[in-house]
Structure formats: C-alpha cells, structure tokens
Amino acid sequence: xxxxxxxxxxxxxxxxxxxxxxxxxxxxxxxxxxxxxxxxxxxxxxxxxxxxxxxxxxxxxxxxxxxxxxxxxxxxxxxxxxxxxxxxxxxxxxxxxxxxxxxxxxxxxxxxxxxxxxxxxxxxxxxxxxxxxxxxxxxxxxxxxxxxxxxxxxxxxxxxxxxxxxxxxxxxxxxxxxxxxxxxxxxxxxxxxxxxxxxxxxxxxxxxxxxxxxxxxxxxxxxxxxxxxxxxxx
Numbered sequence: 001x002x003x004x005x006x007x008x009x010x011x012x013x014x015x016x017x018x019x020x021x022x023x024x025x026x027x028x029x030x031x032x033x034x035x036x037x038x039x040x041x042x043x044x045x046x047x048x049x050x051x052x053x054x055x056x057x058x059x060x061x062x063x064x065x066x067x068x069x070x071x072x073x074x075x076x077x078x079x080x081x082x083x084x085x086x087x088x089x090x091x092x093x094x095x096x097x098x099x100x101x102x103x104x105x106x107x108x109x110x111x112x113x114x115x116x117x118x119x120x121x122x123x124x125x126x127x128x129x130x131x132x133x134x135x136x137x138x139x140x141x142x143x144x145x146x147x148x149x150x151x152x153x154x155x156x157x158x159x160x161x162x163x164x165x166x167x168x169x170x171x172x173x174x175x176x177x178x179x180x181x182x183x184x185x186x187x188x189x190x191x192x193x194x195x196x197x198x199x200x201x202x203x204x205x206x207x208x209x210x211x212x213x214x215x216x217x218x219x220x221x222x223x224x225x226x227x228x229x230x231x232x233x234x
Contacts, residue, residue: 001169004158007035009173014180034183036156042175043152043164050205054163061144063137066113072129075150082119085143093119113138171201
C-alpha cells in the first residue's frame with residue numbers, strides 16, 4: 001500500500017476527516033503533515049520491534065593506516081555485525097562500549113597499529129556516526145564491512161511506498177492509528193489499545209520472518225519444554 005492508501009484507512013479508523021478533505025483543505029495543512037508523521041512513527045516502531053532482514057544494509061569502508069575512527073553511512077541507525085577484511089582473512093569484530101572500553105582492551109590496542117579485533121560505535125562527525133577500531137588498522141586498503149539497520153527517510157508524497165508499507169501494511173495501519181489517536185485526537189485510551197495491537201503485529205512479523213530462515217535456532221516453546229521435563233522426571 002502506498003502512503004495515501006495507508007492514511008485513508010487510518011483516518012477512517014480513528015474517525016477523523018476523510019483523506020480528500022484533509023489533504024486539500026488549506027486550514028488543515030498542519031493536521032495533514034502530522035498524519036504523515038504518524039505513519040513515519042509507525043515505520044520506526046516496526047523497525048525497532050520486529051526482525052526484518054530485508055531492511056538491513058551493508059556498508060564498505062576502506063581503511064587508512066594508523067587511522068582509528070571512520071565515518072559510517074549517512075543512514076546508519078544500529079549496528080548488526082562488523083567484519084574486518086585483509087588480503088588474507090576476514091574477522092568478525094567484537095563490539096565494546098565506552099563503559100567497558102578499558103576493561104575490554106588489554107595491552108596497547110588503543111594506540112597500537114595492527115589487525116583490529118574490536119570496535120566501538122562512538123561520536124559523530126558532521127552529524128554522521130563513527131566507528132572506532134582496536135587495534136588501529138596498520139594498513140591502508142583493508143576493508144571494514146558494517147551490516148546495519150538504516151534510518152528511514154520520511155514519507156510525505158501520496159504515492160510513496162517502502163518495503164515496510166508493502167510487506168506489513170496491517171502493522172503500519174494499527175501503529176499509525178495509535179499515533180493518530182495520540183497526536184490528532186488526544187485520545188490516550190485508544191492510543192494504548194492500538195499500540196498494543198501494533199505490537200501484536202510485530203510479534204507476527206517476527207514469526208513470519210524467522211519461519212523463512214532454516215538456519216535460525218531458538219528454544220522450543222515453554223509448553224514443549226515443560227512436557228519434556230515432566231516426562232524425564234517420571
């Protein structure tokens with residue numbers, strides 16, 4: 001569904017003005033813009049609460065000898081995995097954080113050149129997130145491969161559609177309706193109701209996405225584990 005289709009249904013669900021009236025009435029320009037933001041907020045909620053491999057991106061960064069920090073992609077949101085590739089090997093790097101940086105590093109990784117084994121997402125340069133490597137890369141021409149969740153560009157044109165709207169319109173509609181109740185109608189009771197419905201859709205998304213992945217391994221449901229335990233203790 002494109003943006004207009006989604007918003008038409010959302011307005012009907014929350015009992016607001018019809019799409020045609022809201023989109024053409026100059027006195028309601030602000031409400032129409034807020035409606036777009038309700039959909040954009042819904043997309044961000046789905047991204048944060050559902051596992052959707054299709055939205056992941058891969059950024060390739062070329063190293064410079066003795067340079068520790070590198071700019072990440074302009075649409076970087078959260079990191080999933082970082083690999084370091086030399087001419088002879090590829091290594092999965094371990095993430096460390098500001099709070100445990102000193103404890104995690106041993107020796108002189110902070111300022112010694114070598115092959116990195118750890119990374120930290122740290123700071124920004126010109127509003128772009130940065131990644132720091134430890135050890136500092138000793139060679140130019142190696143590669144940092146960053147698999148990441150991107151930020152979404154805001155939708156505002158009626159015909160716009162992204163992969164979230166295409167694959168999971170029900171989740172977008174329910175969460176956008178929640179925000180429409182909160183922002184346009186000032187109705188927090190229905191916000192809570194529709195937000196819960198949207199979170200249930202996110203659970204369904206996770207089930208669908210993970211069912212398609214034959215390599216995904218997880219514990220069996222608690223009911224099955226309890227049944228196995230009861231059999232083994234008799």
